[in-house]
Amino acid sequence: MKEIFDIILTSLQVSLSSTMIAAVFAVPFGLYLGLSTKKTALRLRPVFSSLAGLPPVLAGITVFLLLSNAGPLGSLRLLYSKPAIVTAQVLIVFPLIVASVYPLVLPIKAVFLETCFGLNIPKKKQIRYLFSELRYGLLAAVLLGFGRAMAEVGAVMMVGGNIRYKTRVMTTAIVLETNQGNYSTALTLGIALLLISFSINWLVHGLFKEVSHDPLY
Amino acid sequence: MIHCTDLSILINNKQLLSTESLTFEGGMIHIIQGENGCGKSSLFRSMIGWMPFSSGHCQILGTWIYQPQQFHLFAPKVADNFVNIELAHQMLISLKAESILSQSVKSLSGGERQKVALIRTLCEEADVYLLDEPTSYMDESSRLLAYYLMKEHLLDRGKTVLMINHEVITQPFDSGRLYLFKDSKLNVVHTW
Numbered sequence: 445m446k447e448i449f450d451i452i453l454t455s456l457q458v459s460l461s462s463t464m465i466a467a468v469f470a471v472p473f474g475l476y477l478g479l480s481t482k483k484t485a486l487r488l489r490p491v492f493s494s495l496a497g498l499p500p501v502l503a504g505i506t507v508f509l510l511l512s513n514a515g516p517l518g519s520l521r522l523l524y525s526k527p528a529i530v531t532a533q534v535l536i537v538f539p540l541i542v543a544s545v546y547p548l549v550l551p552i553k554a555v556f557l558e559t560c561f562g563l564n565i566p567k568k569k570q571i572r573y574l575f576s577e578l579r580y581g582l583l584a585a586v587l588l589g590f591g592r593a594m595a596e597v598g599a600v601m602m603v604g605g606n607i608r609y610k611t612r613v614m615t616t617a618i619v620l621e622t623n624q625g626n627y628s629t630a631l632t633l634g635i636a637l638l639l640i641s642f643s644i645n646w647l648v649h650g651l652f653k654e655v656s657h658d659p660l661y
Numbered sequence: 662m663i664h665c666t667d668l669s670i671l672i673n674n675k676q677l678l679s680t681e682s683l684t685f686e687g688g689m690i691h692i693i694q695g696e697n698g699c700g701k702s703s704l705f706r707s708m709i710g711w712m713p714f715s716s717g718h719c720q721i722l723g724t725w726i727y728q729p730q731q732f733h734l735f736a737p738k739v740a741d742n743f744v745n746i747e748l749a750h751q752m753l754i755s756l757k758a759e760s761i762l763s764q765s766v767k768s769l770s771g772g773e774r775q776k777v778a779l780i781r782t783l784c785e786e787a788d789v790y791l792l793d794e795p796t797s798y799m800d801e802s803s804r805l806l807a808y809y810l811m812k813e814h815l816l817d818r819g820k821t822v823l824m825i826n827h828e829v830i831t832q833p834f835d836s837g838r839l840y841l842f843k844d845s846k847l848n849v850v851h852t853w
Binding site: 555556558559560561562563564577 | 731732
């Protein structure tokens with residue numbers, strides 16, 4: 445039982461860390477992509493939408509090659525550690541959050557910017573208004589990223605190594621326990637993962653329900 | 662006061678405006694009318710620099726505030742739209758809409774949204790006010806109250822007000838000009 449809790453804790457630890465790191469950069473970048481009219485930004489939008497569906501093993505092998513002994517960051521000796529898992533998850537979650545954030549801006553962009561310009565609202569205040577305006581959508585985007593990080597198997601296995609009491613997370617543990625025939629443990633972990641996933645979705649659903657003031661919906 | 666010279670607005674190869682000289686004097690209301698899509702909103706946008714003129718230039722003497730036809734209200738609460746809540750509350754009382762101050766922006770009707778946007782604009786201090794159809798969704802009595810509010814807070818204090826409006830309304834305003842935007846020209850059709 446202690447081991448299961450340790451696995452759950454490790455999962456939450458790495459997934460929360462990677463989501464927070466990715467969100468800190470992805471949310472402002474996504475807002476910038478949505479607001480900007482520069483050609484580069486317009487070209488980057490479909491790139492990030494495509495990267496949102498990045499095969500996790502690709503992120504895994506990239507981090508693996510970077511952190512392996514022969515790789516450029518090999519001297520840091522981070523392979524098969526929690527930071528390695530976090531790095532791989534950041535690579536997976538970052539484009540997903542960016543791709544979820546920039547479309548939030550597009551429907552209100554023109555009217556919002558024209559209103560702010562007309563009222564001579566300074567840039568800093570505009571950003572504050574925008575965060576306030578899109579807070580539910582932004583939170584949903586971050587939670588989506590968290591869910592993605594929690595569910596990740598391939599990349600985590602590749603760079604984390606599934607080491608007991610060190611880098612074993614729920615998904616990799618489920619794979620291992622299933623392969624070893626320990627179906628009850630695998631199932632317990634699966635149910636725990638499902639409950640966490642449901643909790644996240646209920647939270648998002650609850651937040652969106654709060655947004656709607658239309659009596660018809 | 663606003664002074665424009667040799668103005669020309671061209672959008673998608675369509676000449677929206679072409680005029681030699683235009684002056685909008687201060688202390689009176691300038692009501693601009695015209696068919697849909699004739700370029701009234703584009704003129705306002707160009708005046709404030711949101712959209713470039715094809716040629717010519719426009720000079721606004723002093724500070725300005727512009728309320729676009731399609732505006733954004735800052736969420737979540739109506740009160741989030743005002744810096745001076747006390748003044749906004751007084752104006753909302755004038756429009757008989759004080760109850761909406763504590764409401765959520767998303768729960769407002771079209772007319773209520775316009776009341777909030779108009780009051781937000783009127784609460785801002787400037788020399789020139791450009792209002793693009795600020796009362797189009799309001800009911801008749803609210804529109805009249807809004808005009809009196811504009812007179813009291815802007816015109817009686819010597820501000821210049823330019824308003825795009827489809828309704829011919831002169832009664833609440835002591836002095837003003839009515840313009841008709843037609844065939845790429847802006848002509849004065851009535852002065853009082």
